Amino acid sequence: MEFDLIIIGGKPAGASLAARLASTGLKIAIVEKDRVMETKVVSCPLFFSSGIKLMEEIGVQENIYTLPGSQMAGASLEMSTYFRTFVKMPTESGKNYVYGLNRKVFDKALWDNLSRFSNVERLEGFAVRDILKDEKGEMIGVLGRFRGEEEQKIYGRAVVGADGRNSLVARKMEAKVTEEVSAFNTTVYYAYWENVLPYEYEGKNWIQIHTGCDGFSFILIPAGNNLTGVLVQCRHDFFEAKEGVEKWYLEKLKSYPQVYRRLISAKQVSALSGIKNVPNLYRQAYGAGWVLVGDAYHQKDSYDGQGIYDALLGAKILAKQLLAWHAGTLSWNQAMQGYDAEIYNQTHAMFQETISRLKRELFSQPSPAVIKGPMRWLLTNENYLKQFSKLLTREIAPKNWAPKSVIIKAMLKGIVGSISKSSKKDSYPIV
Numbered sequence: 204m205e206f207d208l209i210i211i212g213g214k215p216a217g218a219s220l221a222a223r224l225a226s227t228g229l230k231i232a233i234v235e236k237d238r239v240m241e242t243k244v245v246s247c248p249l250f251f252s253s254g255i256k257l258m259e260e261i262g263v264q265e266n267i268y269t270l271p272g273s274q275m276a277g278a279s280l281e282m283s284t285y286f287r288t289f290v291k292m293p294t295e296s297g298k299n300y301v302y303g304l305n306r307k308v309f310d311k312a313l314w315d316n317l318s319r320f321s322n323v324e325r326l327e328g329f330a331v332r333d334i335l336k337d338e339k340g341e342m343i344g345v346l347g348r349f350r351g352e353e354e355q356k357i358y359g360r361a362v363v364g365a366d367g368r369n370s371l372v373a374r375k376m377e378a379k380v381t382e383e384v385s386a387f388n389t390t391v392y393y394a395y396w397e398n399v400l401p402y403e404y405e406g407k408n409w410i411q412i413h414t415g416c417d418g419f420s421f422i423l424i425p426a427g428n429n430l431t432g433v434l435v436q437c438r439h440d441f442f443e444a445k446e447g448v449e450k451w452y453l454e455k456l457k458s459y460p461q462v463y464r465r466l467i468s469a470k471q472v473s474a475l476s477g478i479k480n481v482p483n484l485y486r487q488a489y490g491a492g493w494v495l496v497g498d499a500y501h502q503k504d505s506y507d508g509q510g511i512y513d514a515l516l517g518a519k520i521l522a523k524q525l526l527a528w529h530a531g532t533l534s535w536n537q538a539m540q541g542y543d544a545e546i547y548n549q550t551h552a553m554f555q556e557t558i559s560r561l562k563r564e565l566f567s568q569p570s571p572a573v574i575k576g577p578m579r580w581l582l583t584n585e586n587y588l589k590q591f592s593k594l595l596t597r598e599i600a601p602k603n604w605a606p607k608s609v610i611i612k613a614m615l616k617g618i619v620g621s622i623s624k625s626s627k628k629d630s631y632p633i634v
């Protein structure tokens with residue numbers, strides 16, 4: 204089999220890239236080792252309007268990949284038992300909500316979308332084991348097999364590694380890690396639960412983010428059909444599970460009553476998944492005949508829920524450059540240089556913001572006075588929250604998303620409110 208492009212990985216990065224390139228007539232093979240509806244990707248995602256728009260661009264509407272009961276007005280952010288605040292989704296985009304995704308449903312929608320294109324060959328359940336190289340060491344194709352079958356070779360002019368955080372393409376082509384921040388890595392585990400008590404406020408449903416202000420954080424994400432993803436996250440150096448991760452997970456949940464009260468009549472219905480020490484890094488994006496996209500290229504903590512958006516965005520930028528290469532307007536190196544520069548430019552400031560938030564909220568343990576004072580003044584300030592929700596939905600540039608003027612005004616309002624004691628109206632004590 205011979206193709207213009209072989210894409211390894213059929214999830215957000217790979218499947219959206221294939222969809223963007225399909226209409227151009229490129230002959231594409233997309234290979235995915237998972238079978239549809241048995242996705243093994245470790246992910247328990249929130250999905251913002253930014254991602255919804257990119258999905259619409261490739262012809263996949265939100266009703267196809269979301270389930271009833273998965274649309275939320277935003278997130279309630281609880282700072283231990285000190286205060287809580289509500290991050291409402293911005294209204295400007297016309298989509299003032301956020302989804303909890305079921306990855307099986309989402310991934311299937313992406314995969315099924317490709318059935319429209321006769322020039323896209325979908326190889327489902329096909330695991331790539333190696334990259335084929337010619338005598339000069341240049342990539343010429345891949346070697347792999349369908350479950351239980353003989354190995355076979357697929358030839359192509361270029362290979363795209365859309366194969367996730369443990370990318371085989373990155374390993375085989377020896378892509379270097381070009382940037383890494385490891386001081387604020389976290390460990391995260393989650394499972395899906397049935398019959399979790401809803402989190403309602405102002406007649407709407409919300410995602411619950413409970414920060415213990417002690418290096419631990421909990422996120423409850425309704426994903427539809429009465430299932431809720433329940434995540435426990437902590438600083439990597441606070442993770443200690445000598446008696447097994449399952450026990451650690453349940454014990455942590457039980458020791459935070461604001462979280463556990465919602466689980467008392469609920470039942471854990473999935474196995475536990477997760478990642479220890481989630482990396483925050485960029486890899487070398489490309490080499491002769493190969494390129495990385497999505498998590499294979501750039502990984503970051505899930506704290507701000509940006510991974511799928513970044514993967515879809517990377518695919519969009521890469522598609523544009525691959526077309527220029529295919530048309531002969533740009534050489535491979537020129538096209539890939541352009542891709543590398545643009546995706547880095549469009550993701551790096553957000554990456555730094557996520558790292559800063561991890562540092563502030565999980566790796567610093569502020570005193571009660573700071574939490575009840577400056578932190579509450581900021582996090583309950585309407586303008587600050589609006590900016591924050593626009594950051595998450597990428598409606599404003601991450602760099603300088605909270606200008607000094609917004610912070611100073613929020614602080615002044617908080618101080619005045621504290622003096623007059625009227626600020627209590629702004630906060631919502633949990634207990």
Ligand SMILES: Cc1cc2nc3c(=O)[nH]c(=O)nc-3n(C[C@H](O)[C@H](O)[C@H](O)COP(=O)(O)OP(=O)(O)OC[C@H]3O[C@@H](n4cnc5c(N)ncnc54)[C@H](O)[C@@H]3O)c2cc1C
Pocket residue numbers: 211212213214215216217234235236237243244245246247248249250329330331332365366367368370371391393477478496497498499505507508509510511512514
């Ligand atoms: C706990 C957790 C929570 C998260 N929460 C969020 C969130 O709230 N919002 C958000 O947007 N993102 C979230 N993410 C991140 C998000 O899941 C990833 O960023 C996203 O899945 C990346 O998409 P991708 O297409 O690059 O890679 P993946 O989704 O990992 O897909 C890669 C695919 O490549 C396939 N593959 C790998 N190797 C081979 C091979 N050799 N042969 C064939 N196929 C292969 C795999 O089977 C896989 O299906 C979270 C991640 C974690 C771990």
